[in-house]
Structures are given as C-alpha cells and as structure tokens.
Amino acid sequence: MLVAAVNWSPEWRPKSRRHVLAAPDTAHYIAGWPRETDLGVVAEVDGERAGAAWLRFFPPDDPGYGFVAADVPELTIGVAAAWRGRGVGRALLDAVEARAKEAGIARISLSVERKNFAQKLYLAAGYEVTGAGTAQSDTMVKFL
Numbered sequence: 480m481l482v483a484a485v486n487w488s489p490e491w492r493p494k495s496r497r498h499v500l501a502a503p504d505t506a507h508y509i510a511g512w513p514r515e516t517d518l519g520v521v522a523e524v525d526g527e528r529a530g531a532a533w534l535r536f537f538p539p540d541d542p543g544y545g546f547v548a549a550d551v552p553e554l555t556i557g558v559a560a561a562w563r564g565r566g567v568g569r570a571l572l573d574a575v576e577a578r579a580k581e582a583g584i585a586r587i588s589l590s591v592e593r594k595n596f597a598q599k600l601y602l603a604a605g606y607e608v609t610g611a612g613t614a615q616s617d618t619m620v621k622f623l
C-alpha cells in the first residue's frame with residue numbers, strides 16, 4: 480500500500496516496490512513496523528486486502544513529507560487499484576482516526592500533491608491546509 484501511495488499518479492513512471500522500500504524518504508514510512516507508537520488499519524473485502532491507512536511519528540531529524548511536529552503522527556493511505564473509488568479510502572480514514580482518538584492523539588498530519596484528488600477527500604474529512612508544503616504539495620492537519 481505504500482507503493483500504491485507513492486505511485487498515485489498514472490502520469491508518472493511507477494517506482495518499483497524495491498525502490499520504494501530502499502529509498503530512505505519512502506522506506507521510513509514502514510521500516511521496522513510495528514514500532515510501539517505505530518498505529519494502522521487494513522481494509523479487507525471477502526478476505527482480500529484492499530487497502531491500508533497508518534500513522535507514524537517522525538523525529539525532526541528524519542521528518543516525513545508531511546512533518547509538522549514530533550508529537551503529530553503522519554498519515555499514509557493506499558487503496559489497491561481495483562478497489563479505488565468504492566468508499567474504501569473514506570472508511571480507512573474514519574477507522575484510523577477513531578483508533579488515533581482512542582490512543583489520545585490530538586492531531587494528524589499528511590502531505591498530498593495538489594493534483595491528487597485525494598486532497599478533496601482530506602478536505603471533506605476535515606483536514607486543513609497549513610502554511611508548510613512545496614510548490615506542488617500541501618501539508619494538511621486535522622485536529623481530532
């Protein structure tokens with residue numbers, strides 16, 4: 480699902496699973512999973528794994544793309560291509576937020592490219608664009 484999230488745009492040459500799991504800027508989203516503070520959910524349809532959403536805390540010296548603070552975990556979400564556009568992503572978002580609340584997490588951050596329709600999903604779910612980000616991407620935060 481990390482590979483799916485990295486390769487969100489059909490216009491780009493997809494990065495291989497090997498590359499995604501070797502490059503530090505993407506590998507650190509799942510390296511050593513599960514750490515004590517990691518939290519995530521998997522969507523299953525008839526026993527088939529359709530998607531996943533997870534939260535990981537990053538330190539300031541190894542930040543994720545959507546880093547805002549060491550006590551704010553960053554969201555990653557990916558749905559298998561065959562299951563997209565059928566409500567799985569929204570359900571994953573709701574589920575991971577519910578788990579985060581139970582764990583006492585107050586804020587969630589993420590990074591999304593402005594061209595990715597996923598940004599509309601995040602806006603509809605209550606994430607707000609922060610001042611951080613790049614020319615192509617926004618950092619968004621939701622207060623739970």
Ligand SMILES: CC(C)(COP(=O)(O)OP(=O)(O)OC[C@H]1O[C@@H](n2cnc3c(N)ncnc32)[C@H](O)[C@@H]1OP(=O)(O)O)[C@@H](O)C(=O)NCCC(=O)NCCS
Binds near residue numbers: 487564566569590603
């Ligand atoms: C982004 C992603 C997680 C969303 O999951 P999903 O299961 O496809 O989304 P859902 O079916 O729950 O739809 C969520 C919303 O997006 C809209 N949507 C779904 N597919 C869409 C598409 N291709 N284009 C535009 N909007 C779309 C839906 O209409 C829905 O909005 P609504 O609630 O107002 O009806 C999934 O498409 C995915 O894995 N994409 C590739 C990886 C990625 O982009 N990850 C996020 C990186 S920041």
